Amino acid sequence: MAKAIYFEDLKVGDPMPSLVKEPVTLVQLVRYAGASGDFNPLHYDPAVGQKAGFGGVIAQGMLIMGFAGQAISAWIPSRYLRKFKVRFLGLTRLNEVITIAGKVVEKREVDRCIVCQVVAKDEKGELKLKGTFEAQLPHP
């Protein structure tokens, strides 16, 4: 669980602690399909992924957003999270190692919100998603 964090603790440019995930596995995609209810076979049937021209299965975009959510909530308690949005930019394949990174890009005094950028990349630096989140933080 994220430790207590206050609006005053952060400044523009501060990094979010990055999160390096374990390599993506087929079992993980199958578990995520069941957990999320996304049963598109592109995510677990290699033949369907081949036929679609992806050379095999591709991960659910929402799984990668889930990785980003894990990094965020490890840093900022969920009760302070107000907005979280991403654009899916690249496909994730099996065995890729996804790293989540982010930084504070804006501080709004009026509602004590920090705005942060978040990105997911693989080990070659290819971008999978890019987004922002806002958290409304308490005073000490």
Added chain:
Amino acid sequence: MHESIQGKRLAEFHYLVERAKIRELAEAIGDTDPVYRDQEAAQAEGYPDVITPPTFGTAINLWGGLGFSEICNRLGANPVRVLHAEQDYEYFEPVCAGETLQCTMTVAGFQVKEGRAGIMHLAVLETMAFNQKGRKVLVGRSTILEKLAEG
């Protein structure tokens, strides 16, 4: 997809937030935070029960509402040409296990775009979730993109 889907109500449903489903989603992501699996740990953080992770809205939509293929069906979209382009959440109150949410999913936007890859249709599916007290807790917006054959 056709612009006549703009404003269409796709689904209205109740969703009971269950501990086991929260744990299942957190474990699939590989998130071992005890607030997603241990009621005592969640209570120590001031929540009444285990809390939902930030992307739990996807399980609410796909398990509580319509599945992916049924959504495509109602939008008149070809599922093999559909991609999830963007996802957006707004959080108003933490959602914990034991809550029953009242949800509606509507087509909040429709757009035609022409790019290098040809013509694309974009639809924004908005799900609003209210708790038993009638308070809005979560809004999710999924932008889905359908690539058309030509181009």
